[in-house]
Amino acid sequence: MSYLTGDPLGVRIRIAFGAAIAADPATWTWTDVTEWWHAPVDVNIGWGRSQGAVQPETSTMTLALKNSDGRFTSGHPMSPYWPNVRKWTPISYDIDLGDGVGWRNRYSGYIRRWPLTWPGRSAEMALARIEAVGILGRVNRGSPPARTPMYRTITAARPVAYWPAEDGVLSQQAAAAIAGQGPLRVSGIVEFKRVPDYSYEGITVTRYGTAALADLSGGGQLAAALPAAAVTATAAGAWTVHAAIRADYSTLPSDTVLMEWTCDSGTYRRWQLKMTTLSRTQVIGYNVAGAPTTLIDYGSTTSTFVSYGVSASVSAGTVTVRLDGGPATNLPGSTTFSGQLGGVLSVAVNPASATATAELLAGHVAVWARAPLPVEAVPTSSVDAAGVFVREARRSFQNESAGDRLRRLAAEDGVPLTMPTVPLWSYQRMGWQPQSTPMPLYEECEAADGGLLYESGFGLAYLPRAARYNAPVTLTIDADARQLAGAFEPTDDDQLLRNSWTVERTEGSSATADDPASIAVQGRIEASANLNLASDAPLADQAGWRLRQSTVAEPRYPSVGINLGSSRELAAAWVACRPGSRIQVVNPPPQAVPGVIDQLVVGASETFRGRQSWRASMSVVPAAPWQVATAGGARRAATDGSTLAADTDLAGATVVSAGFAATAASSWPTADVGGSWTVEGTASDYSASGGVGRMALGTVLVSRRAIVGTSRADADMVATITAPLAVDGDIQPMLGLRWTDNNNTYLYVVELRPDQSIWAGIEKRVAGVQSTIGKTQTALAPGAALRMRARARGTLLAMRVWLATDPEPTTWDCTGTDSALTAGRQACRAILGTGNTNVAPVVTWDDVRVFDPTTLSLASTAGLWTTKASAMPLDLAVGGERVTVSAIAGSSSPQTATVSARAVNGVERSWPAGTPVQVWQPAVAPL
Template sequence: MPFPLDLRTELQIGGEWTEVTADVSTREPISISVGRTAQGSRTDPGSCSLTLNNRAGKYSPRNPRSPYYGLIGRNTPIRVSLYTGDSYLELDGDMESNASTPDAAVLDVTDLDVRFEASMDWNASGDHQTIIGRWEVDTLQQCWVLRVGDGWMRLSWSTDGTDAGIWSAAGQLPQLPRRVAIRVTLDVDNGTGGSTTNFYWAPTLDGPWEEMATSASITTGTTSIHPGTAPLKVAPSYVLTDGVSFRRPLTGEVHRAELRDGIDGAIIASPDFRDQDPGATSFVDSTGLTWTLTGTATITNRKDRFRGEVSSWPTRWDLSGTDVWVPIQAAGVLRRYGQGVKPLDSTLRRRIPTGDPIAYWPMEEGSDADRAYSPIEGIRPLTVTGLDWAADSSLVGSSALPKLEQAATIAAPIPLHEYGDGWHIEMVYFLEAMPGTLQNFFRIELRGSRAGYIQILVGSASVRIEIYDTDNTLISGFTAVNADAMADFVGKWNRFSVSTAISGGDTYIQVLWRDIIQSKFWYARTNFIGEDPGQPSSISGSWGADFQGMTIGHLGVFNTGASFTTPATGGTEIYAGADDGFLNDFIDERMERLSAEEGLPLVVHGTVGGILPRMGSQRPNTLLDLIQEAADVDGGILSEDAGRPGLLYRTRESLYSQTPALSLDYQAKGEVAPPLEPIDDDQGIRNDVTVKRIGGSAGRAVLEDGPLSVQDPPDGVGRYDESLDLNLYLDTQPEPIAYWKMHLGTWDEARYPKISVNLRAAEHLIPDVLDLQLGDKLTISNPPDWLPPDTIEQLVQGYTETLDLYAWDIVFNCTPAGPWNVAEVEDETYGHVDAEDTVLASDITTTADTIHISAITDPAWTTDPTDLPVDIRVGGEVMTVTAAAAATGTPMVADGDASETAATDHIAPSVTAPESADLLICSWIPWDDLGPYTLPASMTAQGKTNGVWSTLEDATEQLTASGATGTRTATLPGADAWAAMSVIASGTPVIEEHLAAVEQTPTAVSLTTASTTEAGWWLLAIQAWDKNDIDQDGGPSGSGWTLLADSGIRSGAAPYQTAYAKRAVGGAETVTLPAGNADDNHARIYVLSGVTDLAAQALTVTRSVNGIVKEHAAGTSVRLAQPAIVAL
């Protein structure tokens, strides 16, 4: 897209889009803002500011000299668009809008191969976006049709043009970019007695084609495609044969399509919209077929950057009067829908009139009412006495309703109306308890029937129907006494209906009562001879003290009778769903129903075949608040639709683990304009989150540990709490949502609230910017050296752009994308569960390509080569693990020996050193001698303790080679029985502290390490005693000790034992070695750093993947670079 920019500004004047670009002042750029701020929770109305030249007075709405006089004013639609290059077919989902070519013999195929390239939301909610096909329901010319919805691509075809001959197959769509090509093939006879359908996708129609998962659909039995006479349509629409369900055409941009004569056959239809003239309504494709556009389908080469409304036209001029202008501040539809709007009525009040009632009284009046009005034209108010208005608001599908006082009546005449096939009367009620005696509950007067009136009586654990003729003679009656049915008549909100049904020459009167919340219902009915249900002429009720406190409302009359069925059904189900406020709606169902009822276009983007959250009841509120309430339950992004005057909701699920929509390089000219300023602050921190279900229970999530935990600094950041009230369906929903909100609020990463791009300097980015949607991922590679080296990943929450002929700057409002990179099964990047407590087992240099890790509380890391490679992060350096070995060794090895034969040479046994720089620790004790020993010359004495009967001496030696150490002999002046121990500490151990002590029977030895002891250091405990008939067990106190070796308990020899432990927490620690009944109880504690945990795993790694080159100390945390995050 070369500069100068081909900007176009249009106003909708007199119902037609009129270009006013020539009047747009160039002294100030056009400024457009869309979406929400980086940390905003709700989307602001979009805005567009520009200046119009008004020297001729054209844009003064009240100026009769203006050619637009009377045609412009408040909320005049405006749009600003840019030239995009290739043309495309723009479709807005209108049922009458498509591109088609008439039936032709060449379109009759045996096997099917159809290909389609478009930019659209492939995973939009609902199974109704039709793509392409030959499908005429009314004329029974159903050949084949392709559609997408809810994450699936579906092909339907008919063998004979009728519903009876329909076959279908489906393939699951992957997470697709906005612009892709799809393809479906149907082999009607696969040679094995069946048919095969395959589904594919590709970047463009040119391929390469990739078959979709769960794609191949193989059906038993061969099939065929009805040749038919239906035209071939791009974006067909149709109503199903039930007369109610429909399939809506796609919303988006179509680039081209192909139909082939069999799989990989010759092209027989090829509408290519890329080369067509903008505004063309007909063209001939490369095969000679003529295509015609209908409805709002448009061929264009422009992309809207803003659609909104101009609410005011302020005229301004200079003192000379030669410069006159109008500074326009247009706004998106959110502004108008959010201003001066009263709450929507209750769901029952909104729903019942759509069922074409003859009469209807909501009874939702205020507390001072004296009658109930009807919203149905020509229906008089309901005459009432004894009602306590607006006394009960407990029915979720209604506003407050009246309760009966001690004596109450209602009465209403029903005007004469067209007879139907019967009638149906319904209301809602709540009666606490059944009256003790049978009493009148409801009365209906009839006209045009043998029956004169019907009365319903309740009480004494029964419900009775009585039918009287016009002479006031009882002609039929029935009493229902089922105990369960009577129990369900009271104590809950019910719908109560009386309806007629015709069967066998008789008219049946049916009474139904249905539990609104549980949907459980009961019925009673009786009949009279003759098929003359007549029609209601009046309704009345008269209740005494036994009914005091009963709530009633939403009384409706309909001229539709019921079908005679068992169990009985009513004549209408218009109350269903609305009675409980559409409890259990999916959030997209709630949004789409509200938008349809109010005529506000809304598209739900991206369910990807998943199940969106369910909601609680819809209560009266403004339209935008109700839609936002649904968005809040899911946690996605509600915004204005830049392509049309409506709303777009992007689901939470569609934000997960995205492929970047806009990839920037910090080092590339213009791609990241200054300033790029990360912010490390507490603005978004939420580490204590409570989510409450409106009308239900709550769930809470608290981050107890970590740098952003609720602990006071420096262990955390302190408490940042938040409480949210959400309209959820179940009490099981709040807690997972609270944990997800806490996860988002404790993501430990710098924010980049503003990212600027200069598109004049980086024109190659313009196509990606034009296709970018709110919520898309934006990345910046090669950040400067003073920032972390990893690619910056952000989600676009909104943007502000300024455009003129020679400049286009856009500033994106962003939040971190990291917390949205959730776990995906078998995904190479996000398919691995992160470690929580894994550290380096030893120091590593800058070039070491094998590292040892110690999983302190984590399970062992996988060694399966199919799970590798995987990136890990160690001290800020990213490494790629290419191989992982199972642990084979231990951090320390030891052996002990003892002899009851007196000797002067006491021999510490040979042990095997795993590595060349290991530390050898030896110690010796006689049975009954205080020494001293002459120690081996190669060793360094560490300590000597004398008891009453014995001495213990220990020494160390830094080895120079791995393998067998050989024995080490200490010499005593006189001969005595003895015991000795040899210990190897692996790695490059440093003795940080050496503790020694001895106690006499029966006292334990306690030794306390220094407060400077660090996490990750090791403790080696050595204990020896000079008595052989004791039970000296249990080892050192505290957790985590592993017994190394024992010299054994022998007659006439001093026993030994050693143990080691790694400390996960630093600081002082008191270690107690048990007493038993030893005469002398000797103890040593070595505090060692630099020990290599050979029980750890060896990982083969590629170093410095992110450019960081550094050494790392033992104990450094080891985590996945892209950990799997459990999605909500």
């Protein structure tokens, strides 16, 4: 037994008391608190984003725990969890459907509040009404300062000491980035200035990933002693000293020392990074006696803004020293010597207070207890997976793909992120990473790529744009089976309509895309977006893609609800839904737009009441804009110029058109199309006059029948009938489909009753035994000519009756399913019911037609459809209505198309010859 078959839902609530939330969740210790769950209070969970939200939103959960003994009271010393009943403690809510899969997580987050209540002022019923939020609620706490790319990258590499020197113009020190460390001392003339962009031929090529740095050209100096913990860490056998400096040797005095640092022990106690008179870059070590040794002598200098890193490590008495300006510069060099290595005591920039005739900018002074330089020498500094050169932090990660940037940013912030592989063809290149806070940086990546960022577990998940295309259906909701819950109210409004989009590139150009047809009817409704893109080239495509999203011609669905307590068969599929999952509502209410309602989930709320009641309400957006062309896929190029070659009725191509132009006794004439009638019974009961066929019914319970056409599995048959008023017994004209003989057929019956009511019913006769499949009373009154339609499609049987002077309705009076009969001819049949004393009443038949639902005749443009025959099925739009074609035959016009589905969108119409034929959804290229 399981929840799917009626058992209570398995529920597990766990709290990680004492967890360090910055640590890996796999290291947390969990406590099961399910036994204190107060089930009468709803568990409310919200995830994803609300409809219309353009930014990621945090998930939420509320639930109540019984707290009579104060165990969930924050700060209560008698709590078994003291002192760990505190804010931002992780909590998890899991369910088990009993289907063998095990626990499924429905919520992972952090307790933001532990409010206490006493219902009825009873201490015995004290409750802790927990409120929790997801990781976005945690990341968005407070007002974090905006950080530069270099600051973020360096701090993420965990230095033991770091002074960004990104201070304001009035600064008298360079603040430390690590709490508890003192600032860099500023001496001499120091002015904080922005590092100028690097330009080539008047075009800005590089924007450096830093804020204003210290200009030491007036003889200024930056210096600091490392804290004791940092000295100890670097004394363990490896260190790296780093500074970012823009120094043009031609403006400096000879042999300028850019950076100097001291050690507490080792072969060399003082170290220098120097630019020499011969335009060389050197690393020099000074022993305890002050004697220098040139350890690295690189034959070049650079005047651009460079990250200089000097690292040293010792192993078995051999010290390795390396000069590294980052892989994007030309300053590599290394050496080894036998000796010892001490810990770093102090560091200084421009220690000799040299002056320069141009700016001498310096900052990002950092020390690591590791070697070699841990920043910049990473994949994003060179060629990425697509073979494209990407800049490093120093150059603001220019040209980085949106997916790679998001993954890197999350790693820098210590936020777990899951993301499927992004296809190389869909890489969206980004511009310079700005100085900003985490969430705007994440959102900038999402906006550029067009994917979906959301919470998953105790981290984030990202669904790239490419993964949103042509999503498989995860959940199907059958409205006929009452699987919809709550208000299902499609709204035809313009809340999400935007028919003119302008997309601008940050500090770049712009492009606009319009929908002229929508603007002409509804007026211009504009929208705009500013995207951080690497170039102007994608702007037109970005604008067009957004226009496609916001002009879809479908109603808006504020919510789609399901009751998982009464429709438990949906539970397993529902728990597989995530933001971006595709759902479909089939058999919608008749008042809704006909056809399948195809949507993508962007968020949802769930309510659990105990272990039996479970409801969900989804925020959705149309799936249609995300259905795009793929190689060999169902969406093809447009087909302007093709038409229907012949009339096609609601059911398909006409295969029998049985007229009654001749007047002959004892027979019905030859059908116009499809062969001759075969009449059974007394010949004199059949005649034709005035253009109609006549059947005289002289005997109770003895049928008259006329058979026409060839054997077909599926067909529609229509006819116009007239009959006298029934007096004391039924008069029953009927159509027969899948007719083998009078004892084996489906009968679609119009019952004209003595009470002057008219009923529609479907009967089956198998081996002479007749039974009812379905029957219903119509709203019609007798006396006028009636039109009726009978349909057999697979196991589906349907019929409708209407006044011959009215348009044919689109709904069925009677439907049913049956599989007893699979094929046969078509028939007109009539019979008098028991008790009928009418003397030979006459039933007349006119405009009898049989339609083949599987064929259309296409007058095609040269060779157009024959090229599609190898890639079926193909959805066509015939007169604006959707038809699925499974094969196309013939190489010249007209061609015959085999139809596998008519009225795919739930509406059928008659189509005359010449009706335009197009592909239902012409190929739309993905962004």
